[in-house]
Amino acid sequence: MLFKQQAWLRQKLLVLGSLAVGSLLYLVARVGSLDRLQPICPIEGRFGARGQAEFPLRALQFKRGLLHEFRKGNASKEQVRLHDLVQQLPKAIIIGVRKGGTRALLEMLNLHPAVVKASQEIHFFDNDENYAKGIEWYRKKMPFSYPQQITIEKSPAYFITEEVPERIYKMNSSIKLLIIVREPTTRAISDYTQVLEGKERKNKTYYKFEKLAIDPNTCEVNTKYKAVRTSIYTKHLERWLKYFPIEQFHIVDGDRLITEPLPELQLVEKFLNLPPRISQYNLYFNATRGFYCLRFNIIFNKCLAGSKGRIHPEVDPSVITKLRKFFHPFNQKFYQITGRTLNWP
Numbered sequence: 001m002l003f004k005q006q007a008w009l010r011q012k013l014l015v016l017g018s019l020a021v022g023s024l025l026y027l028v029a030r031v032g033s034l035d036r037l038q039p040i041c042p043i044e045g046r047f048g049a050r051g052q053a054e055f056p057l058r059a060l061q062f063k064r065g066l067l068h069e070f071r072k073g074n075a076s077k078e079q080v081r082l083h084d085l086v087q088q089l090p091k092a093i094i095i096g097v098r099k100g101g102t103r104a105l106l107e108m109l110n111l112h113p114a115v116v117k118a119s120q121e122i123h124f125f126d127n128d129e130n131y132a133k134g135i136e137w138y139r140k141k142m143p144f145s146y147p148q149q150i151t152i153e154k155s156p157a158y159f160i161t162e163e164v165p166e167r168i169y170k171m172n173s174s175i176k177l178l179i180i181v182r183e184p185t186t187r188a189i190s191d192y193t194q195v196l197e198g199k200e201r202k203n204k205t206y207y208k209f210e211k212l213a214i215d216p217n218t219c220e221v222n223t224k225y226k227a228v229r230t231s232i233y234t235k236h237l238e239r240w241l242k243y244f245p246i247e248q249f250h251i252v253d254g255d256r257l258i259t260e261p262l263p264e265l266q267l268v269e270k271f272l273n274l275p276p277r278i279s280q281y282n283l284y285f286n287a288t289r290g291f292y293c294l295r296f297n298i299i300f301n302k303c304l305a306g307s308k309g310r311i312h313p314e315v316d317p318s319v320i321t322k323l324r325k326f327f328h329p330f331n332q333k334f335y336q337i338t339g340r341t342l343n344w345p
Contacts, residue, residue, distance in 0.1 A: 085144040089135070090118070090151045092176040092272055093168065095240075096159025098230060099190040100180040101254035104291075104304055106154045108257075108265055111282045111294055114274055116145040118153035125168055126161040135171060150272060152178075160229075160236050169243040176272060177244060180252035183344045184231035184327040185320055186312075187254075188213065191227040193310050210319045221326040231327060234334040241337070251340045261292050 094102050110117045124130045124138045142151050158164045159179065168175060181187070192209045199206040215222040223229055230236075240249070250271040257264045265278045286293045286303055293303040324345050335341045 084146060086147055087139055087142045087144055088147065088151050089139055089142065089171065090153050090175070091172075092150060092152045092178060093158065094152065094154035094156075094178045094180065095164070095168075096156045096179055096236075097181050097187065097233065097254075098156035098159075099187050099194065100156070100182050101252070101257050102154045102156045102180055104257060104261075105178065105180050105252055105254075105268075106152065107294060107302070107304060108261060108278070108283075109152060109268060111265075111278045111296065112269065112274060113277060114149050115272075116143050116149050116151050118142055118151065121155045121157075122153050123155050123157065125164040126155060126157045128163075131167060150274070159240075162239065165240045165243045173244075175244075175248065177240070177249045178252060178268065178271075179233075179237070179249060180254045180257065181233055181342070182254040183342075184233070184331065185323040188227040188231045188323065189312050189315060190310070191230065193312050195227075196313070197310060209313065210316050213323060214319060221323060228323070232330050234330050234337060237334065237337060246337065246339070249338070251338045253340075253342055255342075258291065 094106055096102065106117050109115050118141065120141075122130070122138065122141050124141070130137070142153070145151055158168070168177075182190070189209060192212065196206050212225045213222055213228055214220070215224075221228060223232070237249075250268060252264055252268065261283055262278070262280055266276060269276050269278065282295050283292045284295055284301075285291075289303055291304060293301060295301050327344075331342075331344055
């Protein structure tokens with residue numbers, strides 16, 4: 001009888017102990033997730049003057065919880081009304097460049113509690129069929145957010161599509177535009193690698209990069225090849241400058257974002273008139289992936305999709321040299337226009 005009572009007591013203590021540990025872990029996680037949420041974060045500049053529109057960082061809690069339910073379609077209109085949530089047009093757009101790091105930039109900016117991202121590429125301004133659906137269709141594609149937050153979307157095709165600058169200008173002539181670029185030859189090879197992977201998945205053959213990038217008749221760089229043409233950044237930027245002043249653009253160094261993301265993100269915070277909130281705590285290097293991953297709080301981490309960081313095929317060094325020589329004058333002009341010099345060969 002005594003043995004049974006002791007066994008029962010041990011079992012009871014084990015259950016109570018488990019509950020205590022569980023409660024303690026919850027409190028630790030709760031404190032860790034709210035430590036960034038309690039202060040008041042004033043949005044300055046054109047997003048609200050200091051002292052006039054104060055923004056509670058507790059919004060981050062909703063972004064990870066309630067806003068997730070809205071994205072899944074599980075929230076009611078009453079919940080939208082109660083929490084003062086809206087679907088607003090973006091105040092900033094990542095317009096390119098393809099394979100420059102647009103997804104990484106969007107996800108990293110989403111670390112900021114005053115930023116809400118559109119999860120999917122909307123392709124509103126570069127797609128005639130979508131554009132014909134009107135601006136309200138575009139708005140409805142945006143995530144729910146607080147009025148003081150900044151909604152950001154990214155569609156890399158915007159940068160190289162001729163009609164896009166005028167269309168965005170008609171929506172908002174003062175919008176902030178982000179362009180993330182990588183060394184042009186590296187970007188072109190990355191572009192090729194993504195297409196090659198898609199072909200291989202379908203068991204299709206594809207030309208080698210060298211054959212596409214170099215015109216076999218002239219032995220010169222093939223500017224008709226889209227991957228090469230996209231990397232002539234200054235040609236596309238000049239088209240945008242017909243509608244927007246250079247002050248409305250911010251150039252992000254995509255190569256540096258891979259190796260030293262924090263300084264680049266801090267520059268974007270300043271450009272968007274956001275108080276500095278992204279810190280080294282939010283970024284940790286994943287040695288297995290070879291990339292930085294994101295830490296939102298003590299319990300929520302996120303790494304980019306496995307498709308990021310594909311291994312590039314070996315390319316003839318003479319072709320790389322030829323491409324870099326070709327891009328060099330365009331790069332110099334790009335530096336001159338933007339006021340930002342990048343460490344490209």
